[in-house]
Amino acid sequence: MLALALPWLVTSAAAQATAPEYGVRAGLGGNTTLAHNHFSYALPPGGATLHDSVVVSNFTDAPLSFAVHGADMVGAQGGGFAPAAEGVAAKLVGSWLAVSRPAITVPPHQELSDAFTLVVPAAQLPGEYLGAVVVARSGGGAAQGIQVLTRAALTVDVTVLGRVDLHAAAGPLTASQQRNEVHFTVPVSNRGNVLFTFTGVVTVRDGSGRVAATLPVTPANLYVIPGGHATVTAVWRGAPWWGSADAVATIQARVAGGAQATVRSDPLHLGFFPWAVVVAALAGVAAALIALVVLSRRRGFRPAVT
């Protein structure tokens, strides 16, 4: 509460902050190889739609409500930066963002993912634009007097491209065998100037050229920023004990609302030979032979007679 009063009544009664009540992070935080673990996109103008999400965590014993929205970034007096204030109409990145749930309530000690899309307008000039996904605590302040509100904002860095150069590369494809499973790994690199998402498969052909398996790579729909890379995997279960095969990774890269490209890795030759079984069989045969020799010698033995 704040009141105007006589000079000798001027006092201050600010309390101390408690432990953090909530936190935010990018939906793919910790799961990408992006150079920046936040929302960093390079996109062409004109209808390019990108899908992502923000995760809001509640560290308290009670439900917490939040307002989630996009905002333009503004410079702050004193050298910092911040998203525009609540209620200020966005004109750039903030207006390109659309959150699927603008008001959320997160249960105690849980987290909630809120998806959003980002669309770059068709007439947007090339350049780098900064904005933010803002998570504002709602209903947390005092009912009267001077409320203190808090917001946590994740930076959204959008580079609008003038010329789109979609250039993806896949490989080298590698594999490791674990019992009768073959685990494939393939890095996917972005050598162009535009962010792309991708899906892909590893196709395995047997020695006669027939398709033995078509394996989707995981995780699917990762996005890769220009200059970045992501590594995906695929598992071939039920690989043969004997024979050979060739594997190729096929990656389909897509620019949101725009170009597509398909790239393939160099083929990887796989050879299968049941070494353990063969060695065990040979050991058994050797043991049988030794036993036969020994027994035949025993049959030929003539004990001495006095």
Next chain:
Amino acid sequence: MTPVRKGLLAARRPRRVAVLACISAATLAAALLPGHAVEASTQGSAQTVTATVVAGTLTVAAPPALATNLTPGQTNSGIALGSLVYTNTLNDGSSWSVTATSNDWTSLVGGNIPFSGMSIAAGGTINGAVGSTGTPSAGAGGALTGTDTTPGTTQSNPVTLATGTSSVQGVYTQTGSTISVTVPGGTATGVYTGSITYTITG
């Protein structure tokens, strides 16, 4: 008797050799067959440890309300804002900021204390919790500015309380921040409401 004994010993020797050969072959086969070797390797006393570092987070916490008395016709300086606790463990390679804004404070009888008469001084004491790496720099603070389109609703432009480089990661408590409020002469006495907003951006 001696030759008989020799004959018995000689007859046992090949049987032992055959048995040993079979045992050796079986042991070799068992060791080479997949699966058995894995089981044998778990016989030791070593404990397998799998540790996962979870994704970081961005938080800010502040006292829920400000309560103070103000004197009209002068600048009321040094009003403590309390301690501010914020966290940045995103490790996203980006610099980050903690800022503050305020709107006008208004009363039910029409009184108005504009944010243009307010200024915030950033607290110079910033302590990192155990495990924090580096310390943010206290911001310069400053007077609140901005276009006050809707008095009582419009927030001021932000002022910086602290900034951190990308390598500054952890949980921090900033104390000593204050706000100064100039109350115009003739401002109506009474209870005023408003809001101060803290934002962490990373």
